[in-house]
Amino acid sequence: MFKKCSVIWLACLLSLASCLTLAQQNKYALVGGLLIDGTGAQPVPNSIVLINGENIEAVGTIGRLPIPEDYQLISTEGMTVLPGLWDPHVHLLYNGHPDFAHWFSTYADQFASVTIPASAHQFLMAGVTSVRDLAVNTRDIVRVRERIEKGELPGPTIYTAGAALMPAAAPQTSPHIIPVGNERKAINETKRLIADGMDFIKILGTTTESQSIVNAIVNTAHDAGVRVTAHGRTDAEIRVALLAGVDEIQHIGIDTPTYPEDILDMVQQRIDSGTPLYWNPTVGMILNTDELAADPEWLDDPKNFLDLPVEIERDIRQAIADATFTVQAPSASDTIKRKLQSLSERGVIMTFGSDEGTFGHPASESTWRELETWVFELGMDPLVAIKWATSDSAAYMGVADKVGTLTPGKLADVIAVPGSPLRHFSTLRDPAMVFKHGRRYK
Ligand SMILES: [Zn+2]
CATH class of the missing domain: 3.20.20.140 (Metal-dependent hydrolases)
Incomplete structure (x- = not known):
């Protein structure tokens, strides 16, 4: 009985250790892209978004926000970085x-x-x-x-x-x-x-x-x-x-x-x-x-x-x-x-x-197409459309304190698209990068 328990404990400790290692590895610095944070604020060029584990740790700009050494650098130059x-x-x-x-x-x-x-x-x-x-x-x-x-x-x-x-x-x-x-x-x-x-x-x-x-x-x-x-x-x-x-x-x-x-x-x-x-x-x-x-x-x-x-x-x-x-x-x-x-x-x-x-x-395609219809057919400002499909939606679901904007402490649901959706909205059609809860899927 004791032996069985200790084996289970060992397995638990090992998986905990591997989980911690995984979380530790999950440190990304997205560097260089235009930042649209989902709040409706004007975009910020030359941005840095630091992802640590599941969360956004810091958001800033090149030259102002230091990037710790153990973060994996991912260039977002030429892209726009925005909330999922x-x-x-x-x-x-x-x-x-x-x-x-x-x-x-x-x-x-x-x-x-x-x-x-x-x-x-x-x-x-x-x-x-x-x-x-x-x-x-x-x-x-x-x-x-x-x-x-x-x-x-x-x-x-x-x-x-x-x-x-x-x-x-x-x-x-x-x-x-x-x-x-x-x-x-x-x-x-x-x-x-x-x-x-x-x-x-x-x-x-x-x-x-x-x-x-x-x-x-x-x-x-x-x-x-x-x-x-x-x-x-x-x-x-x-x-x-x-x-x-x-x-x-x-x-x-x-x-x-x-x-x-x-x-x-x-x-x-x-x-x-x-x-x-x-x-x-x-x-x-x-x-x-x-x-x-x-x-x-x-x-x-x-x-x-x-x-x-x-x-x-x-x-x-x-x-x-x-x-x-x-x-x-x-x-x-x-x-x-x-x-x-x-x-x-x-x-x-x-x-x-x-x-x-x-x-x-x-x-x-469905989400992007609906948003594009609002922008091109119904005249919605692209920045407002992005806010609507990010922070406004999170607020409506009652989770605005956890997700929906690129803000330190929130879950790292982050995407990057080539070019600027404010100029060419169709760039949202196929993101180059997708992170959900800090994990990279694309
Ligand atoms: Zn329906």
């Missing part, structure tokens, strides 16, 4: 296949082992170091999140709602959606998701008739201190969400050209009450379809299929080749601008997210 990006609206289980029903009936048993890990890896290689997954099989995402946290799989830090609650007695189409046809079931399932460690509750598919069910979900989540986000593509969904007091609404619908006055009045009342209202517009999936239709070649990019078995890759490629792209009229852009403006004028806070995983939005 966030994507707070993703669906890791999809990989851009246009036919959801086919995807679920064919690959559900491979979500935890193949498709979610593949999306996670693609995100990390694209410089996205934190995501929020809204609608995914709860058990599968918990398993993958644990493996990423242990360092067994490469991937971003995952926040998630787990399975989305659908307040309708619809047949179950996939374990990533839980139908809740009455208040009792809604309360029980909300409590179960919270007990399983979900960071948010997601609701979709509401109708006017489901108001009491949505109220029950929101009240149960809020009693437990958990926020709720709900689909709001249609005016009916938005009314139900606002009446129930959800924290955040998803999507901008383009079926109607403006929001009706009664909705805008409800939004105004909500803001005036002092409770903030957040909105996650996800416009890239609407505004990029013309590009997809005109130039589907970019979907064939091998990085969109990283870690996917050849059969799944072939399936996705064929489905894309067979798909018809529903190109939106140019007025879609005007509708989105008009609706965004009417929400912003009333004080709604926009949250970032790309709806990754849906058709044409593989994890390797």
Whole structure:
């Protein structure tokens, strides 16, 4: 017995020693690049970022910040160094296949082992170091999140709602959606998701008739201190969400050209009450379809299929080749601008997210494409866009004290891209370097 214990102790001590050695080796000095720290501050040339273990130790400039001898020097000359990006609206289980029903009936048993890990890896290689997954099989995402946290799989830090609650007695189409046809079931399932460690509750598919069910979900989540986000593509969904007091609404619908006055009045009342209202517009999936239709070649990019078995890759490629792209009229852009403006004028806070995983939005490209749409199509300042997809997103998730800016003491989620995204935004498409929690992945 004693012998057994001492062997275990020895193993523990040895692994502790090797962990410490690993941490000690993890000392990097990123030297020379233009620094965008994610706070919205103006960029700083000739920067130095010191990474020690999991954290950023110091940030300064050449000639002013000394570099200790035992730090591995990495030149970032000619590059921009910025915080790892966030994507707070993703669906890791999809990989851009246009036919959801086919995807679920064919690959559900491979979500935890193949498709979610593949999306996670693609995100990390694209410089996205934190995501929020809204609608995914709860058990599968918990398993993958644990493996990423242990360092067994490469991937971003995952926040998630787990399975989305659908307040309708619809047949179950996939374990990533839980139908809740009455208040009792809604309360029980909300409590179960919270007990399983979900960071948010997601609701979709509401109708006017489901108001009491949505109220029950929101009240149960809020009693437990958990926020709720709900689909709001249609005016009916938005009314139900606002009446129930959800924290955040998803999507901008383009079926109607403006929001009706009664909705805008409800939004105004909500803001005036002092409770903030957040909105996650996800416009890239609407505004990029013309590009997809005109130039589907970019979907064939091998990085969109990283870690996917050849059969799944072939399936996705064929489905894309067979798909018809529903190109939106140019007025879609005007509708989105008009609706965004009417929400912003009333004080709604926009949250970032790309709806990754849906058709044409593989994890390797989705985040950058959404951001680029905001910069080029909707006129957002690139520096503001970077702040939105870094420190603002971290603040929204309640972890701004730990991550989201290049500030001493925060987790070293750092990327470097060639050139300057302030001048050429597309440089964010393929980062040259990616660090997550101080570990270099690219
Ligand atoms: Zn979504």
